[in-house]
Amino acid sequence: xxxxxxxxxxxxxxxxxxxxxxxxxxxxxxxxxxxxxxxxxxxxxxxxxxxxxxxxxxxxxxxxxxxxxxxxxxxxxxxxxxxxxxxxxxxxxxxxxxxxxxxxxxxxxxxxxxxxxxxxxxxxxxxxxxxxxxxxxxxxxxxxxxxxxxxxxxxxxxxxxxxxxxxxxxxxxxxxxxxxxxxxxxxxxxxxxxxxxxxxxxxxxxxxxxxxxxxxxxxxxxxxxxxxxxxxxxxxxxxxxxxxxxxxxxxxxxxxxxxxxxxxxxxxxxxxxxxxxxxxxxxxxxxxxx
Numbered sequence: 179x180x181x182x183x184x185x186x187x188x189x190x191x192x193x194x195x196x197x198x199x200x201x202x203x204x205x206x207x208x209x210x211x212x213x214x215x216x217x218x219x220x221x222x223x224x225x226x227x228x229x230x231x232x233x234x235x236x237x238x239x240x241x242x243x244x245x246x247x248x249x250x251x252x253x254x255x256x257x258x259x260x261x262x263x264x265x266x267x268x269x270x271x272x273x274x275x276x277x278x279x280x281x282x283x284x285x286x287x288x289x290x291x292x293x294x295x296x297x298x299x300x301x302x303x304x305x306x307x308x309x310x311x312x313x314x315x316x317x318x319x320x321x322x323x324x325x326x327x328x329x330x331x332x333x334x335x336x337x338x339x340x341x342x343x344x345x346x347x348x349x350x351x352x353x354x355x356x357x358x359x360x361x362x363x364x365x366x367x368x369x370x371x372x373x374x375x376x377x378x379x380x381x382x383x384x385x386x387x388x389x390x391x392x393x394x395x396x397x398x399x400x401x402x403x404x405x406x407x408x409x410x411x412x413x414x415x416x417x418x419x420x421x422x423x424x425x426x427x428x429x430x431x432x433x434x435x436x437x438x439x440x441x442x443x444x445x446x447x448x449x450x451x452x453x454x455x456x457x458x459x460x461x462x463x464x465x466x467x468x
Contacts (some may be wrong), residue, residue, distance in 0.1 A: 187211025
């Protein structure tokens with residue numbers, strides 16, 4: 179299983195529009211952060227390659243072109259905020275409905291089944307309300323993405339990959355993290371959260387087997403009302419336990435190098451992290467394997 183970080187930035191992205199701070203003006207490519215998203219590749223039981231997208235923000239088109247993405251078999255949606263959802267119309271290029279019969283009715287894009295979107299009930303209701311045209315085969319225009327919504331309440335199998343939804347809180351909003359397990363090795367992707375219950379952490383422990391990578395929301399040094407700051411992310415990572423920890427959803431308040439230095443300086447305050455091989459900020463285009 180392979181995870182590519184399509185984006186690792188906060189809702190504004192980095193650089194931030196109209197900002198002249200040192201990070202936004204940085205020449206370091208690791209400081210260029212599009213909105214947070216990830217792309218999973220794994221081998222299905224039949225030997226074919228399958229591809230799962232986690233979140234689909236407004237930068238998705240750029241991210242997909244950069245990474246040469248040509249197939250999406252499922253979307254795991256953490257929540258319905260714009261920076262994680264508002265690229266959804268670009269699913270048209272992977273599964274599409276036309277309002278009029280296409281010139282080539284055998285075109286594979288139109289014959290494919292709907293792309294399943296796995297998410298929680300709150301996000302599902304928002305999606306149906308705000309993007310209702312996705313669920314109508316009679317919408318007027320040049321076609322739209324063909325999708326279906328599934329609200330999993332327990333671990334489920336997707337083409338041989340075990341997927342466990344992890345309940346989280348993002349301020350007062352319920353969000354969903356995702357634990358992906360293949361042959362007893364796992365990657366956990368937990369973004370947009372400032373609270374993980376003991377029950378959610380136990381759910382990870384129960385289902386992860388060997389947790390190779392933990393991707394966790396780590397917004398900035400200063401505390402925030404809806405996100406883990408760096409110290410809170412380290413504390414949560416210590417409770418969860420993983421070989422490697424990656425911060426995502428980062429702001430322009432710290433550069434990549436400054437964030438890495440801060441983590442190195444403070445990880446010793448959390449004895450549970452002693453066995454972690456690495457704790458680092460992720461960056462756009464980074465590839466990790468579990």
